[in-house]
Amino acid sequence: MLKRSLALAAGFALSLTATLASAADVLRVSAIPDEAPTELLRKFKPLGEYLEKQIGMKVEFVPVADYPAVVEALATDRLDMAWLGGFTFVQVHLKAKDAIPLVQREQDAQFTSKFISADPAVKSLADLKGKTFAFGSISSTSGSLMPRYFMLQDGIKPETYFSRVAYSGAHDATAAWVQAGKVDAGVLNASVWQKLVDSGKVDIGKVHVFATTPSYYDYNWTVRGSLDPAITAKLKAAFLALDPAVPEQKAILDLQAASRFIETSPENYKGIEEAARAADLLK
Template sequence: MFRSSATRLLKTLLACTVLAMGAASHAQQVLRVTTIPEEAATEQVRKFTPIANYLSQQLGMKVEFTPVTDYPAAVEALVNKKVDLVWFGGFTYVQAQIRSGGKIVPIAQREEDTKFQSVFIARTNSGTKTLADLKGKEVSFGSPSSTSGHLMPRHFLAQAGLTPEKDFKRVAFSGAHDATIASVVSGRVDAAALDITVWRKFVSEGKVDTKAVDVFHTTGTFFNYNWSMHADTPVDLRNRVQRALLALDPAKEPGTEILKLNRATRYLTTTPDNYKGIEAAARAANLL
């Protein structure tokens, strides 16, 4: 009788465990996605809605893309698990990793992010030909938390012996790469630094006249953007999202459209070690 009762109890416990595991696996019905606001909110929605739709089909669950107001908001959203998947710049990834106590998992980066660059632009009639020519000028960066629009340009300026707050007449922050270009075109600043892929996109779409404003310096290379998730997200879900991103094929839809919108040839796996150089640059600049 005792054995029979014990057997029934064991079966009941096992059944409850299975039910609990099943409930947990179905608990997350929505994958929440956001990105650092490197461009205007309307452009973010245009770029990332197709990838959200693709992930929804691949994962068999609802995927919601919601823009945030600034770079720190994207960091806090993932650290506090308000979203599940974020498109970070290298610096915002490092910030999130530190804020979370090492709980952020980078799952994919574009092939372009393995050798990323920033550009410095100026009005072509300004006489600005080298970084040294920026002395005494009004210069704009993007967001203070931008990798390619602030941190790494500042890093390369330091290598050239320049300190923005000491050597420039004024330091401005536009908030986003497209706004950075506009600040030079309009004459609000003399020169600016930004993401090379955004610059190339504006040139290819005819949104900037390179006879009036053009690149005068291109930086060295560094690791940049990635898709990241929180370590508390179920491993199976993280792996499925990663597989879906890596499977995007530039030769066939929907990969052709998605990769073009994301200025990518393809997605690759990435690791935290790839961003050690970004962290070192941030600490050297007293930005961490």
């Protein structure tokens, strides 16, 4: 009986070790759901394949239900890397100080949000008093936090200025709501707006941009602090090596709406943290 018990214990230990080893061989990656799940997967597939070759391990995309789920999973080491907005990075960093922002797109150092409307009479926020307005997700930097911050600086408190404030959940959904007349106006990030225009998914004959926010830092790729430093170094090198002069790599950059990736640091997001505290989104 003793020999049998020892054999079963050994077998269990080997099975557990094999399971952990298997998990360790997979880089678990996710992204804030700021667009439709199918679009996020489409954008990530070629990037994931590129990263697998560069770091020598399997890369798996893990979809999540909402923004808080990405924050919690990365902060508790259930994800290895995630594409975060400025605000979600701040949230992760407050929960896990060792989280490392690896890279950002060149554009993310000067990011903006676009205010849009399907009403040709709307030329500014002054024309929207008493009308309906849509943000993206409440946790979105470019679809909620920073536009709200700049409105507050101009003396506009959305909940009292507009007749109704709604949250679409994603940038592309905000554009669809405005185009369909569900709200009088909305705000979304400049990158998604341009992609929707280029792909014909928004009719610029019906929907127009009437204002643009000042610039701010936004998105980045962040890894958990406990990730093997050798893997972290390989990932950073892989992103920085993406070259728009190489057709296959330009295709990857185009899907990420990036001209190229550059290094970033936690200090770049101090302004986002200040804006979040001013909006009472951080305690």
